[in-house]
Amino acid sequence: MLRFADLVEKHSEELASLETWDNGKPYQQSKTVEIPMFARLFRYYAGWADKIHGLTVPADGNxxxxxxxxPIGxxxxxxxxxxxxxxxxxxxGxxxxxxxxxxxxxxEQTPLTAFYAGKLLLEVRYMR
Structure with a gap:
């Protein structure tokens, strides 16, 4: 997920353009607000992966x-x-x-950025 965030930052121009085409928001907002927040969110969620674990809870009696x-599937x-x-x-995330x-x-009106993000996720999968 951290590599994905790096790729998002590397391809921020393309993602910002697609986000603007998708729903008509100003390019500047897409580029300076949403793309950086998108990458930060994936970095944040990447931190969850090693913090989710089981617990032993005290109980009454023996x-x-x-x-x-x-995972639920x-x-x-x-x-x-x-x-x-x-x-x-x-x-x-x-x-x-x-x-x-x-x-x-x-x-159906706004699929472009999800398609492109999916492409980037596939790139991460094959990175070494």
């Missing part, structure tokens, strides 16, 4: 109570048309950090 935090996520790139981060997979449905 009992042993243990909690396990495990596939998470279905729907992104509305407003703030598509930030919504992508808010949905995909925590899901991946917790070890789950995702099926993502974008608003």
């Amino acid at each position: 009992y042993h109570v243990q909690t396990l935090h495990e 596939v998470a279905g996520q729907i992104i509305p048309g407003n703030f598509p790139l930030l919504m992508f981060a808010w949905k995909v 925590p899901t991946l950090a917790c070890g789950n997979t995702i099926v993502l449905k974008t608003a």
Whole structure:
């Protein structure tokens, strides 16, 4: 996820252009506000990955109570048309950090940044 944030910063021009095309917001807002926030969110969620673990909880009597935090599997996520790139981060970041997979449905009016972010995620997968 940290490598993905680096790629986002490297491709910030393309992402900002697509975000502007997607929903008509000013390019300057996309470039200076949303793209940096998008990268910061993925760096933040990357920090979750090594902090999610089980606990042993004290219990009354002769009992042993243990909690396990495990991935639940596939998470279905729907992104509305407003703030598509930030919504992508808010949905995909925590899901991946917790070890789950995702099926993502974008608003049909604003799919471009999610497609491009997915392409960048594939690039990260094959980076060494």
